[in-house]
Amino acid sequence: QYEKLWLGLSLLLIVGFVATVTYGAVGTPAISMIGDDGDTLNPNAIDDHPEFGDPGVEKVGESEYAAYVVARQFMFQPDPIVVPANTTVTFYVTSADVIHGFSVVGTNANTMVIPGEVAELTVEINDPGEYGIVCHEYCGNGHHGMEGLLKVV
Ligand code: CUA
Structure with missing residues (x-):
C-alpha cells in the first residue's frame, strides 16, 4: 500500500507544479501602450x-x-x-x-x-x-x- 501513497504524493507534486506555472503565466501581465514600437x-x-x-x-x-x-x-x-x-x-x-x-x-x-x-x-x-x-x-x-x-x- 506504500505504492498508493507514493502515487498520491507525486500527483500532489505535479498538481502543485502545474498550479505554480499557471499562476506565473497569468500573474505577470505585460502592459504597454500602442505606439511604443511596432x-x-x-x-x-x-x-x-x-x-x-x-x-x-x-x-x-x-x-x-x-x-x-x-x-x-x-x-x-x-x-x-x-x-x-x-x-x-x-x-x-x-x-x-x-x-x-x-x-x-x-x-x-x-x-x-x-x-x-x-x-x-x-x-x-x-x-x-x-x-x-x-x-x-x-x-x-x-x-x-x-x-x-x-x-x-
Ligand atoms: Cu480570421 Cu482566418
Whole structure:
C-alpha cells in the first residue's frame, strides 16, 4: 500500500507544479501602450484602448489617418474601413479572440493579428477604389469567408 501513497504524493507534486506555472503565466501581465514600437504585447489591448471599443478611422495629422481595426471570428470591424485617397494611414489591428491575419489584397499591407497584441502598419494610400481585406491565418471554420473592405474615397 506504500505504492498508493507514493502515487498520491507525486500527483500532489505535479498538481502543485502545474498550479505554480499557471499562476506565473497569468500573474505577470505585460502592459504597454500602442505606439511604443511596432508590435506591443498587451493582454488587454481591447479593454485598455477605447479606440478599439468603437473601432474606426481618425484624422491624426495633415493627410494622416489612424485606423483602429478589430479582427474577430469571422469579420473585421469596422467594415468597410473608409479612408481618403492620397493619405498615409497607420492601421492598428488587434484580435478579440484567436490569431487572425490582416492582408489588403493587391498591396504589401499584411500582418498577423494576435490577441493581446496591437499590430501596427503604415500604408501610403493613393488611388481611390475598393480593396478587399482577407484573413490569411487559419482561425476556425469561418476562416475562408473572413473578409473586410477598405474603401478609398
Ligand atoms: Cu480570421 Cu482566418
